[in-house]
Every structure is written in C-alpha cells, then in structure tokens.
Amino acid sequence: MQIQLNTSNGIENKESLDRWADDELRQQLQRHADDLIRIEVHLSDENGQRASAADKRCVMEARLAGHGALAATHDAETIDQAFRGALEKLKRQIEHKVGRTADHRDRRTIRTAADPAEGAQGAPAPGTDQGPAGGSNGTPD
Numbered sequence: 001m002q003i004q005l006n007t008s009n010g011i012e013n014k015e016s017l018d019r020w021a022d023d024e025l026r027q028q029l030q031r032h033a034d035d036l037i038r039i040e041v042h043l044s045d046e047n048g049q050r051a052s053a054a055d056k057r058c059v060m061e062a063r064l065a066g067h068g069a070l071a072a073t074h075d076a077e078t079i080d081q082a083f084r085g086a087l088e089k090l091k092r093q094i095e096h097k098v099g100r101t102a103d104h105r106d107r108r109t110i111r112t113a114a115d116p117a118e119g120a121q122g123a124p125a126p127g128t129d130q131g132p133a134g135g136s137n138g139t140p141d
Helices: 014-028 079-106
Strands: 002-007 036-045 056-064 069-076
Touching: 002 014, 014 036, 014 079, 036 079, 056 079, 069 079
Parallel strands: 002 036
Antiparallel strands: 036 056, 056 069
C-alpha cells in the first residue's frame, strides 16, 4: 500500500505530519492492506491565516485492486479532526465495497435438488422406481 500526503501552503510541520499520517493510515487500514493499492491524502487550510470554524479540510482518495477510486472529504477546526473524520468515512466506504465483493463471491446457488435441470444428474428421472422395494433394473419383484 502506497501512501502519498499532499499539503497546502498553510500547513506546517510537513515531515512529522507525513510520518503521523502514514502510521495512522497503516494502523487503521491494516485489515484491507491487501486490497489497497494507493491512498492519497490532501490536507488544506481553506482560509489561510484567517481563523474560522471548520476551515481545515482533508480529502482522501483510495485505489482498490480491481475497483475504481473511493474518496472522502471532511472539514473541521483542526487538521487532526479533519484527518480522522475523512479516515472514518473512507474506512466505511472500503468496508462496504470490499464486503459487498466478498459477499457476492461467497453466495451459494439458488438452485436446489428439485430443479428440473438437475434431474439427469442427481434426482431419479420421472416414472422410474428406484425406491427400497424396487429392483435395480426397474422390474417388479
């Protein structure tokens, strides 16, 4: 799983933030590590130097093997809250997508032994007597 972190000019401490985000993503998404190819994280300060409520934004995009991209966005007052909010949204999407695929593969057939298509293979053909009293050649005793 490849992780890429992008930040806007208003975000400081890029290296420590990069390490923290990498560790957090690997820990939270380790269950789906085999399914994930790449995760991109975009952190930005929407209002720059002006302080206002919910001006930090985190956008996460995940690429799953054999599937399209999934994306989640969260706005909050701090980078930490924005990151964790987007991560929770992305986790739910991944679990939903991977879970649906796994459920689809594990389904059993809707066909039963009473299905006419299976008459030639498993069930006796209509009109033949193969019960306990009948002979193997179909003639009465």
